[in-house]
Amino acid sequence: MTYLPNHPAHENDAEAGIEVTEGFEPFVQRNDVFTRAFWDKNVRNKKTDAFFASYRMEAAPRRGDGFTQRDFALRNASWLISDIVSDRGAESGAREGFQAPIAYDTPVAPDQIKVDDPAKMSAEIKRIAQFFGADLCAVTTRDDRWHYASRVDTRDMSEAPNDLPEGITHVIVLGHQMEKELVSTYPSALAGAATGREYSHEAAIVMQMAAYIRNLGYEAVASMNDTALVIPYALKAGLGEYARNQMVITPQFGPRLRFSKIFTSLPLQPDAPKKLGVSEFCNICTKCADACPVKALPFGAPTQSDQKSSIKGVRKWTSDAEKCFSFWAKMASDCAICMRVCPFNRDFTKWHHRLWLKLALSPARKIALWFDKDRGGRVKPSQWWGAIGK
Template sequence: MSTHPHRNYEVLPSFERFSQVDDVFSRSRWDPEIQSDATDRFYSTYRRPLTDWRAAAGFTQHDYALRNAAWHVTDIFAEMNEQVDRRDGFLDPLSMLRDGASERIEFDSPEAASLDVKHVAKVVGADLVGITPFDQRWTYTERFSVQTGGGKPNELPPELTNVIVIGQSMDHDLTRTAPSALAGTATGLGYSLDSVVLLTIAQYIRNLGYQAIPSMNDTALAIPYALEAGLGEYGRHGLLITPEFGPRLRLGKIFTDMPLARDHPRSFGVERFCEGCRRCTDACPAKAISGGKPSTERYNRSNIVGVRKWSVDGVRCFSYWSKVNTDCSVCIRVCPYNRDYSKRSNRWWAKIAARSPRLALKLADRDEHGKRLLPKHWWPGASARAETDRL
């Protein structure tokens, strides 16, 4: 499909850069098509655990208490500069940084510098790290301003040459309980850990004398950078699939002018596998995932223009989140690549998936892969018995 043998998306001449104002989360704050009492309540639950909403396992005060604690660190960063119309990590880069050194440490080569940065990234907690050139196509044309409900400038220094892409894995067992507020703990922890890891690496690079701007969901699209940095492949559910964690990953990035050796896109068979698998399409409670071929079709203004790929209907997806008062992750749970790869049997499965997707799908079905773990069985004292999802 693409001009690069390991790239499973294609940028067409009709391409247009994306505005963060059109992102579905931004739209949920200004667009009457999405904004409602339900969306307001959805956001408020991340600050105050729902104590009286429903008694279903996975949605009790106990579950919200943990989910919201997991989001706490990233929320503190996001809220700390609200008075100056910033949401660090979500609409604006993380800003809790000191000035760096005025003298630069020079490395023997870009390869040596990359080795150094990757080593440090892993030591301070990054699960995956890759490096790719800065590419203006993925920078938002504007950031979203909560105060005005419209756009605001998205300025970056012109000297940036590279992007360090960081992957933070999400907890496997928590994700198995999706959909539930409890499963949202894995998302919140991913963001909170990502914030700390990104800030630490960025401060290190600044201390070496280079520019470093740590970014999560703000400033630019993350998935194209992760694909170019060789972290994984693009899946039908619109998420990155990696050999190490499948789709169970949060992404962060650091923009820098540090001379670094770059990584390259890589393939391990995901495109072919997704062509024959529709587990996410079938399981999505919002019917937001296409069962068709990659295309340039746009469900609505929240889809980018001019990129041939699998796309998700973000409006449908987000309305389901509002309905259940938490983020969903069912598509992550059911994806056959969502496995604990520290187990040898799962590493064997991945080898089979790369050679024979049909057989790998059969094996996944035989093992009842992707069944929901009832949230009450996640908490201590209960047997870790998977039961069919009835939500």
């Protein structure tokens, strides 16, 4: 794909904090580090195999607080709905929600409702998203730069076509809040339940949302990690701003979110991206990089990466995906220490955290960073279990 700086879909890149260069290349999904763990000898080893096996309780280590059978049991149970959905297309090599979009469970209605006011329809979609359980919802236009150049056939991990139905014009981006108390216990198998729960939640929500839109007579493709990179779409939809820890920082929940999306032909009014001041804060804060056990997160300014598991031709903070995943494999669970220690990981329903947020996004950000110096410590997983019944 040729980089076109004046293309209408690219005109709000600056507001979204996205900097694309002439060396841009759409990402090949086969090269994401999780998929490489199935075919690339530079990533796959006994520990990565054990990591995946632990989600089936086949290799769950028992090595203390946060990694007991009970911790793994809750984590794995939290993934159940997502697993059921992703396993549906196994025979055809389509791991739905991850290496392929979620298949239609309802057809597009033959009668199409008339949409005279896209802004009103966008408001309706946001209300329906809230009804089904999404914590955030915003709309942006389709931008094929962020679509995978190819998807993955999981039968042999080869490249497969990454197609969408005709007429897709907009993307609905949904945010799903992770439980703060569980996030506080990272790194642990218990904390992984916060991730799995939201993947199961988002699977149900995007399927229901897509079904609603198809019932209105329009195309709607439910999507999780498949089809396209969700972070650029979340930025373009104005949900937040990209941070050093590779996450989208939102004013409502900080980095404590999972994102999903729906590709649709429904006429909608896009939301505008907006600069918040997060990148300016990250320029003076390295708490996530300092806390990373394997030093996978970057120090310094955003750069272009030539790593196999990162997109080419985008200037941004980029992690070393191989180092990061190696630590996940060692623990047999996901790690989000960088999320836990992030100064934006706060409960913004409380007034003093909202006050801190205003300070952090202002020229007084150094004062906000000073106030945060003693936060972000790990809570013992046993404390989460111990709070039950109290």
